[in-house]
Amino acid sequence: MKIELTIDSQQIEAERSQTVLEAALEADLYIPHLCYHPDLPYFKDISPMEVCYRGTQEYCSDNQSAGYERCGLCLVEIKGQPEPLLSCLTPVEEGMEVVTVSPKLKALRQDNLAFILARTPPMPVLPVLREKAAA
Numbered sequence: 001m002k003i004e005l006t007i008d009s010q011q012i013e014a015e016r017s018q019t020v021l022e023a024a025l026e027a028d029l030y031i032p033h034l035c036y037h038p039d040l041p042y043f044k045d046i047s048p049m050e051v052c053y054r055g056t057q058e059y060c061s062d063n064q065s066a067g068y069e070r071c072g073l074c075l076v077e078i079k080g081q082p083e084p085l086l087s088c089l090t091p092v093e094e095g096m097e098v099v100t101v102s103p104k105l106k107a108l109r110q111d112n113l114a115f116i117l118a119r120t121p122p123m124p125v126l127p128v129l130r131e132k133a134a135a
């Protein structure tokens, strides 16, 4: 059964079982996201890897007891909610009003991306991501 909600003033239909991010993507509305993929488990079900490799370089986890830390890029504002929520975890609701672009969201996403980039080994794609985050 479908429900209706509004994302950035655009009324869309979504399945009750969908998250806000899934509904937005299905309606061709973009919400930034890094750790969501339809074929992967949600981040809260993932444990950090002990070690990963880039070429022959080994990177060891320094905190195996910590849960996976989400990317936090999919934050959205929802009318009636005091703080932004992760759209990849928030189920859609009938009549929900979602905002995906605002100065507050941009600042939070930039902070979250900066946190990720500061802890990521150097890769060719990072300068491109830094430029996009600053735009």
Ligand code: FES
Pocket: 032, 033, 034, 035, 036, 070, 071, 072, 073, 074, 075, 086, 087, 088, 089
């Ligand atoms: S996509 Fe990473 S926290 Fe939602």
